Amino acid sequence: MADIIQIVVLGLALGGVYALMGSGLSLVFGVMRIVNLAHPSLIMGGAYVAYWGFRLYGVDPLIALPVAAIILAATGVLLYKLIFEREAKSAKYSEMTVLLTFAIAMIVEGGLATAFTNTQRVTSPGYATDAFFIGSVFIPKGQLYAGMVSLALIAALALFLKYSRFGYAIRATTQNREAAELMGVNVNMVGLVSFAIGIGLAGAAGALVSFVFSFFPSKHWEWVAVLMSLVVLGGMGSILGTVVAAYVLSVLAAFVGYFFGATWSVLTFYLALFVVLLVRPQGLFGEKPEMA
Amino acid sequence: MSNIGETSDILAQRKTYNAGLSQVSDKSRATWFPLLLLALLTALPALQLVGNYNYLIHLVLYTLCYVVMASGWNILGGYAGYISLGHNVFFAVGGYFAGMVFARLGISTIIIAPIAGLVAAALGYLIGLITLRVRGPSFIISSLALVMIFRIAFENWHFVGGAAGVSLQANDMDVQWAKLPYYYAFLAMAAFALWASYRIRHSKFGLGLRAISKDEVKAESAGIDTRFYKVLACAISAFFVGMAGAVWGEYLTYIRPNIFLVILISVNMVLMCILGGKGTVAGPALGAVLIVAFNEFFVATLGASAVNIMATGVIMAVALMFFPNGIIGTLAKHRKLPRILNWD
Amino acid sequence: KIGASLPLTGAFSIAGTKHQQGYELCVDLINEGGGIMGEQVDLIVSDNRSDPATAINQYERFINVDGVDAVFGTFSSRLSFPVANILARNGYVHPVPAGGALRIYTQGHQNLFYFQPNAAEYIGVSLTGMIADLIDEGSRPQTAAVVAADDFFANAVEAGFLGTEVIDPADGSVVEDMAPGYLAEAGIEVVYSEKWPEEGFNDWLNLANSIKRSEADLIIALTASAEEAVQLTRALQTVRAEPMMVYYSQGTQAEFYEGTGDASESILMHTSWHPSAPYNGELNGEPFSNQDFVDAFSEAYGAEPDEDSAIPFAVCQGIEQAIRGAGTTDNAAMGEWLYARTADEPVRTILGRFSWDSRGLPIDKPFLIAQWNGGELQFVYPTDEFPEVSELSHPKDGF
Amino acid sequence: MLEVKNMSKRFGGIRAVDDCSFTVRKGEITALIGPNGAGKTTAFNCISRTMAPTSGEVWLDGERIDGLRPHQITRRGLSRTFQISRNLADMTVLENVICQSRTEGWRDMFRPALSEAEIAKAMGILDFLGITRIAQEDGSNLSYGQKKLMDLAALLMSDPKIILLDEPAGGVNPTLLEEIVGHIRELNAKGLTVLIVEHNMELIMRLSDRVVVMAQGTVIAEGTPEEVRADPAVLDAYLGGVLEAEE
Amino acid sequence: MSELLEVKDIVAGYGDGPAILNGASLTVQPGKVHCIIGPNGAGKSTLLKAICGMLPVRSGNVRFKGESLAGLRPDQILQKGICFVPQERALFPKMTVRENLRMGGFSLKDQSDLERRVDEIEEQFPILKERRDQHAGTMSGGQQQTLAMARTMILRPDIVMLDEPSLGLAPKIVQQVFDIMKVMADTGITILIVEQNALLGLRNADWGLVLDLGRSLFEGPANDVLEDDRIQELYLGGKKVA
Numbered sequence A: 001m002a003d004i005i006q007i008v009v010l011g012l013a014l015g016g017v018y019a020l021m022g023s024g025l026s027l028v029f030g031v032m033r034i035v036n037l038a039h040p041s042l043i044m045g046g047a048y049v050a051y052w053g054f055r056l057y058g059v060d061p062l063i064a065l066p067v068a069a070i071i072l073a074a075t076g077v078l079l080y081k082l083i084f085e086r087e088a089k090s091a092k093y094s095e096m097t098v099l100l101t102f103a104i105a106m107i108v109e110g111g112l113a114t115a116f117t118n119t120q121r122v123t124s125p126g127y128a129t130d131a132f133f134i135g136s137v138f139i140p141k142g143q144l145y146a147g148m149v150s151l152a153l154i155a156a157l158a159l160f161l162k163y164s165r166f167g168y169a170i171r172a173t174t175q176n177r178e179a180a181e182l183m184g185v186n187v188n189m190v191g192l193v194s195f196a197i198g199i200g201l202a203g204a205a206g207a208l209v210s211f212v213f214s215f216f217p218s219k220h221w222e223w224v225a226v227l228m229s230l231v232v233l234g235g236m237g238s239i240l241g242t243v244v245a246a247y248v249l250s251v252l253a254a255f256v257g258y259f260f261g262a263t264w265s266v267l268t269f270y271l272a273l274f275v276v277l278l279v280r281p282q283g284l285f286g287e288k289p290e291m292a
Numbered sequence B: 001m002s003n004i005g006e007t008s009d010i011l012a013q014r015k016t017y018n019a020g021l022s023q024v025s026d027k028s029r030a031t032w033f034p035l036l037l038l039a040l041l042t043a044l045p046a047l048q049l050v051g052n053y054n055y056l057i058h059l060v061l062y063t064l065c066y067v068v069m070a071s072g073w074n075i076l077g078g079y080a081g082y083i084s085l086g087h088n089v090f091f092a093v094g095g096y097f098a099g100m101v102f103a104r105l106g107i108s109t110i111i112i113a114p115i116a117g118l119v120a121a122a123l124g125y126l127i128g129l130i131t132l133r134v135r136g137p138s139f140i141i142s143s144l145a146l147v148m149i150f151r152i153a154f155e156n157w158h159f160v161g162g163a164a165g166v167s168l169q170a171n172d173m174d175v176q177w178a179k180l181p182y183y184y185a186f187l188a189m190a191a192f193a194l195w196a197s198y199r200i201r202h203s204k205f206g207l208g209l210r211a212i213s214k215d216e217v218k219a220e221s222a223g224i225d226t227r228f229y230k231v232l233a234c235a236i237s238a239f240f241v242g243m244a245g246a247v248w249g250e251y252l253t254y255i256r257p258n259i260f261l262v263i264l265i266s267v268n269m270v271l272m273c274i275l276g277g278k279g280t281v282a283g284p285a286l287g288a289v290l291i292v293a294f295n296e297f298f299v300a301t302l303g304a305s306a307v308n309i310m311a312t313g314v315i316m317a318v319a320l321m322f323f324p325n326g327i328i329g330t331l332a333k334h335r336k337l338p339r340i341l342n343w344d
Numbered sequence C: 001k002i003g004a005s006l007p008l009t010g011a012f013s014i015a016g017t018k019h020q021q022g023y024e025l026c027v028d029l030i031n032e033g034g035g036i037m038g039e040q041v042d043l044i045v046s047d048n049r050s051d052p053a054t055a056i057n058q059y060e061r062f063i064n065v066d067g068v069d070a071v072f073g074t075f076s077s078r079l080s081f082p083v084a085n086i087l088a089r090n091g092y093v094h095p096v097p098a099g100g101a102l103r104i105y106t107q108g109h110q111n112l113f114y115f116q117p118n119a120a121e122y123i124g125v126s127l128t129g130m131i132a133d134l135i136d137e138g139s140r141p142q143t144a145a146v147v148a149a150d151d152f153f154a155n156a157v158e159a160g161f162l163g164t165e166v167i168d169p170a171d172g173s174v175v176e177d178m179a180p181g182y183l184a185e186a187g188i189e190v191v192y193s194e195k196w197p198e199e200g201f202n203d204w205l206n207l208a209n210s211i212k213r214s215e216a217d218l219i220i221a222l223t224a225s226a227e228e229a230v231q232l233t234r235a236l237q238t239v240r241a242e243p244m245m246v247y248y249s250q251g252t253q254a255e256f257y258e259g260t261g262d263a264s265e266s267i268l269m270h271t272s273w274h275p276s277a278p279y280n281g282e283l284n285g286e287p288f289s290n291q292d293f294v295d296a297f298s299e300a301y302g303a304e305p306d307e308d309s310a311i312p313f314a315v316c317q318g319i320e321q322a323i324r325g326a327g328t329t330d331n332a333a334m335g336e337w338l339y340a341r342t343a344d345e346p347v348r349t350i351l352g353r354f355s356w357d358s359r360g361l362p363i364d365k366p367f368l369i370a371q372w373n374g375g376e377l378q379f380v381y382p383t384d385e386f387p388e389v390s391e392l393s394h395p396k397d398g399f
Numbered sequence D: 001m002l003e004v005k006n007m008s009k010r011f012g013g014i015r016a017v018d019d020c021s022f023t024v025r026k027g028e029i030t031a032l033i034g035p036n037g038a039g040k041t042t043a044f045n046c047i048s049r050t051m052a053p054t055s056g057e058v059w060l061d062g063e064r065i066d067g068l069r070p071h072q073i074t075r076r077g078l079s080r081t082f083q084i085s086r087n088l089a090d091m092t093v094l095e096n097v098i099c100q101s102r103t104e105g106w107r108d109m110f111r112p113a114l115s116e117a118e119i120a121k122a123m124g125i126l127d128f129l130g131i132t133r134i135a136q137e138d139g140s141n142l143s144y145g146q147k148k149l150m151d152l153a154a155l156l157m158s159d160p161k162i163i164l165l166d167e168p169a170g171g172v173n174p175t176l177l178e179e180i181v182g183h184i185r186e187l188n189a190k191g192l193t194v195l196i197v198e199h200n201m202e203l204i205m206r207l208s209d210r211v212v213v214m215a216q217g218t219v220i221a222e223g224t225p226e227e228v229r230a231d232p233a234v235l236d237a238y239l240g241g242v243l244e245a246e247e
Numbered sequence E: 001m002s003e004l005l006e007v008k009d010i011v012a013g014y015g016d017g018p019a020i021l022n023g024a025s026l027t028v029q030p031g032k033v034h035c036i037i038g039p040n041g042a043g044k045s046t047l048l049k050a051i052c053g054m055l056p057v058r059s060g061n062v063r064f065k066g067e068s069l070a071g072l073r074p075d076q077i078l079q080k081g082i083c084f085v086p087q088e089r090a091l092f093p094k095m096t097v098r099e100n101l102r103m104g105g106f107s108l109k110d111q112s113d114l115e116r117r118v119d120e121i122e123e124q125f126p127i128l129k130e131r132r133d134q135h136a137g138t139m140s141g142g143q144q145q146t147l148a149m150a151r152t153m154i155l156r157p158d159i160v161m162l163d164e165p166s167l168g169l170a171p172k173i174v175q176q177v178f179d180i181m182k183v184m185a186d187t188g189i190t191i192l193i194v195e196q197n198a199l200l201g202l203r204n205a206d207w208g209l210v211l212d213l214g215r216s217l218f219e220g221p222a223n224d225v226l227e228d229d230r231i232q233e234l235y236l237g238g239k240k241v242a
């Protein structure tokens, strides 16, 4: 029994981190229809901000988090202005963005590697390698804190989207850009702000990741497929779905790893994706595509 | 208040107005160009008689390999609009099938290639039945997941060497000529792929695929068996990619999961098609030439480093932003496409 | 002109970058000393992104476009394996800095020279030897947990420990049967074994927890990537595993210590090189000791060297001596010269003396075992090689 | 010829089509009218199988077709247009139209699509509808009315036995509409069966042989145009006394 | 007669394609209902899009209350008081009916005022009240049109431009729509519609405009347009019904 609890705890702990990593991706897709393959590489950027804060000034990554978020959000603004503002008008928009963000991922990776070398990094605040023990069950502190911070951020985001006037504008733009424009929404601004928020979340996730995983510039490829699976599984653009998928799958993967071996735990994410797509093509929380 | 003239007048005016707006399509194309290209490429290895052009041959061969794969990809990704980041699964299946036959039975992969292609096509058919039920980003991501699944499967399949892979016997020809069998195999496959690509694009099947890429509900109600069309397109495109994989394995003398199942390969296929012009015949070929050339250029000038990755990213971004329909597509749209590149 | 393709980016970038430093330092020193036979050496390094196909392509380029006179090998079994075929076909001497898996050497190539002590499959003997020699009967580990990345190199090491057959999947033939395995020979029972995939594995805590719960006295973790070693260590620390002894196949780098800190205490790893090993090599026809290398490296890069720079340095020494010895850059002659080395007339490098058997594996060279103690990587075994041996600290006092 | 039996379609709590039955007789023009949201489009969708009905049967020429896939239904000679026209971007209008022509078997699939015969046939239809000039235009760059016309053209390309038109007159210029009406009549005279949804009462009255009136998912009246127009239930639910004003 | 909106000789087209409008002109007087008719593809929708800022005007000018609208974004033009319902209706398919109505008043800052206006509209259109929690995308064509129309009224703009408001509506509703339009006009909202149901449109309008070949062919009181024989033949289906 303790084993089972332990596995669930570990799954949940990892799930919290994935949830934040995936939610920015989900937001950007939801609002902008951008499948942001560069998201993981931008998370990496956030992780480097936290790393240098820790290394040079001994700043705790949790404190560096807002800084990382702001720096990355600014990067988001820049990217949007340079690239996506023009693209928004293109008919080939959604497939173009897949490739453009792929290109951005390469640029970010190359940039980070040039600036910081390809050496692996990790920040080591005391809690990163500590745990609470409850009986024989332990809860890793690092992941626990990361999970709690990420849940708080996601909740704040959800409330913002649901109740603020700007949140309304974001949703309207998501559904019908032209109509939103006609209703007096400055759609360009909406795109800009939501993109900045999404990338800012990547920055925040980066700060958390910096003490949960070790990282180096090209590592983001390892995250892409997992994060994307979560987003698709949850239903493209549904942040709630992404969060749920992150938790459910992490726990599931922990079980698979425990019973069938670590090799197969990664497979859980992809197989689950296929099964879900077979039974429910729109994902767990996605809306049914409209017909006729 | 303005006034209007006679009814017939208006009707006549309307005709001229309409004529002014209507589009004329440029139908001229230069068939001689691809044929000339084929002839030149056939003759190319003769250079070996006057010096060491091994690397040039290697590069052309490498490009041809990608021409086959990108053209194959284009049938599903370009015509039917299902962007797959998972086509290297077929590359791997073709490579492993032919490679293992070669390793165990000693039959050259060049002979096995069409069969390997069929094996890949059969797999493509099955996979298509499952994944082609979803569209857009979901499809892209599920194809990505497919690569991961196959990779993990191959890495744990000990019969084919697991993660470490299998080393294949190199042929015992003189170094100078050793590449030629593969070179001609790829040249033949590339020519075949382009021809098939042309035929399909102009067939009813191709038209149906293009309809599917735009609006599946409409296509279905137009009497097109969309499910079958899609899956067949997937199988055909898997066939080409699988064939290329078969010969590629023997050429490298090594098969292992991370030679075939790396994201970069499928990304290359996608990129070549988009850069050259997705859904056109010449696009994938042109894209393959350009991407391989960029790559070589960077290796030659910047050496290989992080800067290289960054530069590749920049080139890619710029190309996408300024040639949204690919080079062929964008030029054609502005009616600036040179005739020699109009293979459609 | 000498070419080297290295994984400067991608999964092996850490080691790859250090290899580049090793090669470059050596070539610089050769050139300062007037070059080889009066000619300056031009080193071309290119990045293969840890990708085998790219590595092959780059050696093609070195040979056919750059027209290099010799090549240096690349890092790790994964890349060395495919590269071996093309270098063999073109008749180039293939000095391998890292690529210990037996299967590379049993393909029948006549141009391979491995510049580390022994094939990966045989590494385990050093650990069990150390346990037998240095630890009292009563405090020896009785049980072991063996975890490994599903990687060419790690699998090879694992095969030795667990005593599995090494098979060539091309024809299904047995390359070598490692049975019963070093652990079994040493009377250590394997209570837990697990593999994780080569790339993209994140679930370290779970793995660590399983290891902990197996209550094994000895943890053996095998990987080719220092990053994974760090991850696993941190996870073991988090779950408060309490083994008696921990052994890794990677982790001699400064980055390992940076990532793990105090948790690195008492962790053992095998190494081909150690800064305090009193090996006397040769460069430019003159003696060049290991200490000289450490000094030169620190001066050039402002950091202490580690194994990943020292091995390629030795590779470079080997090639330099081969060219000098053969009196030509004809690779066939160089190869013959290298094969002709014996224990008495070896290639002298900062890794010690090398001579090779017909497969290209060094004859009679044991691995060293090192241990992190107080943030310093100390050399602990074998004790009879040279005087500057540190005391083994045992048992490990938690993470 | 076409028979709908007890068909129902629910969306969550909404019963868009509720136990609806009617028949379309061979060679006739039948009109399906009803207030907005009566379920006419949904009924079309269920007949052509663009949507799966919740329950009920559909028979075409004595053959049950509600289990078939949409393309199979189309191949059995039943074609439909969409209320909000769907057209294929990045394909010329000509291709849009030819796309709808029949394909039989493997060999036909790989035959060149834009053959002389097909082009001639398609151009003939476009010409008739007065939209020849947009033949090479991109299918998505059309005005609303042009899209409707293109839809109609594509429909005719498949040589259907029965066509289902969802508001073909909406947004079409009256002058042109006259011509279209004439053509539908002509086709009908040649044996084409038509089921048409329309809100233009004047058109319905002139064109149809029989009228089926739907409201809230069920058929509330059925009969000749005159009968239906006189039916008080229809007046109340649908016409709202407008017709008198028209006269 | 003071002009509220004046469009003079504008040229406009899509992207870098040919010009669709070649010097179309139009004057709009306050408080009146204006109806534009013309054959399919004449550029009627294009004209409305150009006015509300969705298409760049290549030459000529658009003045609203004497002020040029050149270079303004759609949301800015909306702020000035011009509301547009395109032919495709521009609803938010995955928002509920009520949320759609609320979006109509997006530029209102006062939330309680907005709620009140939404309530008012719901009273006027019972069907919207009934379906308030249904997603707009799942409503029937006619219901959607009703919603789109109703939504513009929330802002109480100076001008409402409707592209084929009667499209797909049942006769009963069509009459309601035109009645609402009259009410709007009475309250001082100027209305500009494009109609293919030309007879009905013109009958309910004060002023008519014939647009063909990308320019304005005829402009005058709605009755004059209705009476003109040639217009009858060319655009109204020939038969004289009235």
Ligand SMILES: Nc1ncnc2c1ncn2[C@@H]1O[C@H](COP(=O)(O)OP(=O)(O)OP(=O)(O)O)[C@@H](O)[C@H]1O
Binding pocket: A291, D011, D014, D015, D016, D017, D034, D035, D036, D037, D038, D039, D040, D041, D042, D043, D083, E137, E138, E139, E140, E141, E142, E143, E168, E170
């Ligand atoms: N996808 C859907 N999901 C939920 N409800 C739907 C969906 N499609 C239609 N409905 C509902 O079903 C009912 C019937 O709609 P339908 O479109 O069939 O009406 P219609 O008769 O075609 O009306 P109109 O004349 O206005 O086009 C409507 O109340 C509508 O809201």
Ligand SMILES: Nc1ncnc2c1ncn2[C@@H]1O[C@H](COP(=O)(O)OP(=O)(O)OP(=O)(O)O)[C@@H](O)[C@H]1O
Binding pocket: D137, D140, D141, D142, D143, D144, D145, D146, D171, E014, E017, E020, E038, E039, E040, E041, E042, E043, E044, E045, E046, E047, E196
């Ligand atoms: N998005 C577009 N891109 C390019 N051309 C377009 C686009 N939309 C319309 N057109 C062209 O502009 C011309 C005028 O279109 P417009 O929509 O203004 O016509 P309309 O008068 O509203 O016709 P209808 O009564 O059929 O709605 C048409 O010939 C059409 O081909």
Ligand SMILES: [Mg+2]
Binding pocket: D040, D041, D042, D083, E140, E141
């Ligand atoms: Mg309808």
Ligand SMILES: [Mg+2]
Binding pocket: D143, D144, D145, E044, E045, E046, E087, E163
């Ligand atoms: Mg229009």
